[in-house]
Every structure is written in C-alpha cells, then in structure tokens.
Amino acid sequence: MVLSTSLLSERGGSSDGVGMEIIKRISDELSDGEADKIELLTLEALRQGLSPEIILKEGLIAGMNIIGERFKQGELFVPEVLLAARAMQAGMNILKPRLIQTGVKPAGRIIIGTVKGDLHDIGKNLVAMMLEGGGFEIIDLGIDTAPERFVKEVRDKKPQILAMSALLTTTLPMMKATIEALKAEGLRDKVKILVGGAPLSQRYADEIGSDGYAPDAVSAVAKARELLNLTGT
C-alpha cells in the first residue's frame, strides 16, 4: 500500500480530459505483470470517477491486446503473457461487481474445456485467461470433459462459443464426437465452435466441422471476435 501513494500521487490528477492518463498507465503497465500495481491503478481510476467500462476496455483489454501483439512478434514470452493475464484478472476482479451493477455486457459467453480422455490444461487455461482478457465471460469445464457434459452446458448456459482443446492425437476424435453430439441434440447451430491444441491443424478443424481454429492463445481471442463479428475493441 506504500506503493500506492508513491506510485500514484505524482500523476493522480487528471488535468488532461477525464483521467485518461491513468487508463494509459493501466494498459502500459500490464506488461510488467504486477497484479498489485494493476489493482491499485484500477482502484485509482475508479476513484477518479472513470466508468468501469472505460477502464476495462481502454485500460485492461487494450493492454492485453498490445501484449498479444508483442507475443506474436516474438518480443514477449509465455511466462510474461501469463503474468500479464493474471494482473489483468486482478483488475477484472475489482471491476466485475461494478460492471454487473451498471449492466455492462461481456463481449460474449464462452464455454471452454479439454476433451474427454485428455488431462492437459496448461494451454486451455492460457486460452481461457486470454479470452477473459479479451472481455469474454468464461465458463471453464476443466479437463477430461465428456461430449454429454459439453452438450448439457451448452443447453443450460447458452454460450455464443464453445471452445475445445485436445493435446493428444488419440483424443482429437473426441472433438468430432462432441460436435456430433451437439448436432444430435439440435444445438449445433446455436453455438460457434472454436478448437485448438498442438496436434491440430486448420485442415483437421475444417474436417470435423468446427467454425474456427486457433494455433495459440493470442489468435484464439482474435478468432473468437471474428466468429461473433465483433470489431474494434
């Protein structure tokens, strides 16, 4: 908490418009991956009277977009992205109740899980974090998720996107099995399907009848936005 005064006091004022400077700092400093700092900056932004929506979109999400881009360019590496995503979540946790209060809708709801028989969760978790960082509401079903479970959750929670991960060549067929199960229940056209995982390719993703394939966590966000025809940030 000592940090807060020393960090924020000298720039606390919002002489330039309505505190846009602090928004820029949130976005810039996400890449340091310090959750405490982002929490404090988020609180400070709220104190300055900025709306939770602005802080989210122009601070946290914009910051994560920059991080995603730098990761793509090979400037940042996985641990740095991970820390930034955690810092982003720290900020999100403060904003969440206020966003709900003010009735701000997330970019969309996404159900995510690793398919049946597959216990890998590292990539899936990273994708979930990045999607959350992209402004989506995430329901994470975890690992070893059976097609019936995906079907049930899609029916109950009505997500716009179902995202599946498989890391084993032997569990890849469970993606198709899940898509078939959705078809059998008449739910296939109610949800977009996004797939990813090391053994996948665009060709395989097309073959099994998914709507999109993302080779990494950063492209997953772009792909999800594309699937829902979202533009801008």
Added chain:
Amino acid sequence: MVIIGEKINSSNKKVASALGKKDMEFIQKLAKEQVEAGADYIDVNAGMFGDQEAELLAWLVKTVQAVVRTPCCLDSPNPDAIKEALEVHQGRAMVNSITSEKERYQKLVPLVKHYQAKVIALCLGEKGIPETVDERFLSAKRIIDDLLKEGFHLPDIYVDPLIQPIAINSSAAIIALELIERVMKCYLGIHTVCGISNISYGLPLRRMLNVSFLIMARAKGLDTAILDPCDHLVLSAVLASEALAGKDAHGLKYISAFRKGRIK
C-alpha cells in the same frame, strides 16, 4: 545414457507426409542417421493417423528394422496399435507408454509380458499430473509396484517423471529432478526416462534449456532420454554429462566421440 531417437514422430509434418505415402526411403534415412549418431532405440509414432495408426505403426517398425538392427520404442497409448507393432518387431521393443488408467493398463500388461518388451510407465494420477513431488512419487510407486506384482523386473521398467514447462510453473524442473532422484534411490536397477523438450516450452533459445535440464537430470540419475541424437549440442551434453557422472570410464566414450567428429 540410453538414447531413444525421437525423430520418427507423426506430429512432425514431414514425417506425417512421408507416412501418408509410405515413403520408406525417408523413414529409413531418419532411422539410419539416428543410429549412426548413437541412438539405442528408435521411437516410432503414427498417432496422427487415427484409424490407420495400428497399421502404420507396424509398417514403421518393419521399415526401420529393415535397415537398422536397433529396437524400436513404440510410441502410442493405443493397445491395438502396440499389439500390431509388437507382432512384427524383432528383438525386445520398448512400449511407450503405460499408465495406471485401468482399461489401458489391463490391455497393455499382457501384451508387454507376452512379447517380453520393456515398458515406460508414466507418473499420472487419477486426475492428471500430480502437482507435488510426494503425490507424483506415490503415483510412480503405485504403477511400479503393480508391474512388479505382474512379474516385471526392475531393469525393464522406465519411469517417466512427466516434464512440464517451467514457463508455466517455475518449479516444474525441480519437481521432475527430485522425482528422478527418489525413484532411482528407492528402486535399485530401475530406469528413469524423459522427453526433455517440454521443459522449455514458451521460452526463447529452447535448446539451451533442454541441454541444461538434461545435464541436471543426469546428475540426479536419469539414465535414458528421448531426444534428437543428430543435434550436436544435445549429443555433446549427453556425453559430457556421462563422463562427469562417472559413467564413462576414463572419458573414453567422450574422447572417441570427439575423434569421430560426433561432438563439437
């Protein structure tokens, strides 16, 4: 150190395309160059081919063993594919891999026993990879003890501590190293094996981390590794760490490899 050459893996695009058209020459070249570089086993994997996996895995074994006398490491969780591959394999194969998961375990054990193969056992728990060293050791102990009850001998069991990226968990390497040490001390005569490259996922200059980890693991007793023996840096690290671990009398293997230009 026992080297399992990793290059014939269908997750590699060139290998997958060669497998797709049954390009014998391509596969045999990979087998030969790995054996020349010092591979003791040739890993074969046809996992990308779903329904055709069993047939292709057996084809890989025949294709490889037509040009080298080296045994294969049959890389598949699918008991049907393992069965077909074991049927055509000459000598004692290594099966990669078995877990405590019931169905897979019950199908694989009789096969491995019947063909007197060696086996790689993964330290998987009920819910994925156990997080702490203690939990992971318990899952190792469970599968080792089960295999011993089945009549397996310790020198035919290769325990894989499961390597996770340090990019995700900073303790991932330490956990694996401690596990290697504990398994090697508790079960004299057993082997430990790992694929090293997972350790460096998500970080720059991956070879540097792979090689450093290999050397650290050698110091803890790791005696088998799945790697690319044609990579000079990797092979140099293998031979240097062998010499440093006192496993190469008078450093003669190291000297010989240097003289032949295999390490530089």
